[in-house]
Amino acid sequence: MFENIRADLRAHGGDWGAQGFWVLLVYRFGRWRYGVRPAVLRKLLSFVYKFLFKLVQILTGIELPCEVVIGRNFVIDHFGGIVISGYARFGDDCRVRNGVVIGLKNVDKPIAPVLGNNVDIGAGAKVLGNIRIGNNVVIGANAVVLTDVPDDSIAVGVPAVVRKRQYAAEGNLHEPVDGPCQAASHR
Known part of the structure; x- marks a missing residue:
């Protein structure tokens, strides 16, 4: 302990x-x-x-009940409005921000998301149901994720749209070239 x-x-x-x-x-x-x-x-x-x-x-x-399984280096960034179901599971190096809900999609089915390693969840995001979130995933602020998200992806929007993350030289992650902010500024 x-x-x-x-x-x-x-x-x-x-x-x-x-x-x-x-x-x-x-x-x-x-x-x-x-x-x-x-x-x-x-x-x-x-x-x-x-x-x-x-x-x-x-x-x-x-709300982080002791039934949740979390990996190493779990960080709760900013406090307030965070609810995590006791059925959820987290890998290593995950980060959760204010207003995040990780839980059940239906009360009748007590199955919550399983999150991989290095998952970064933006403020206000909702991750619900019997889904798997892969490794090296970014979930954008206020996204509503109801489906699986593969490794090395970014999920943004309501409902969340999943895109492959772009990698810079030498394996460093950076924002997708076709991200919502860049696309909006080119219009």
Whole structure:
């Protein structure tokens, strides 16, 4: 648990005041308590977790239940209005911004998205349903993603349109040449 907390602090730039770090601190505690024995102590710690979960939810506006599986270097950038389903899964090096919802498309089917490594989710984006988001994906601000997104792609719009990401020389990622901002400025 403590190794993960140190890594979370590094991922948030060493800022103890980052609300995203607070949320991850409670998340790590919630996951750790599952392994505590005896059961009586685990139940007491579960009560403490539920209290801390609600407190951090009220203070930050971020809902990250301990049932979510997250990889290394998970960063919550900007706080407020973030809801992540307990059924969601994240790979390594993912970033989530304010107003993001990652969850169920239908309440009848408790299946949430599975996100790969190096996924960057813009402010206000909604990623919903039984879908897979590949590695090295950027989801634009306010995008609504309801279908799978392959590796090395960008998803923008409502509903999201998926485009292949463009690569610069030496494998560095940059914005697509045919991105919405460039296309609009040429009209």
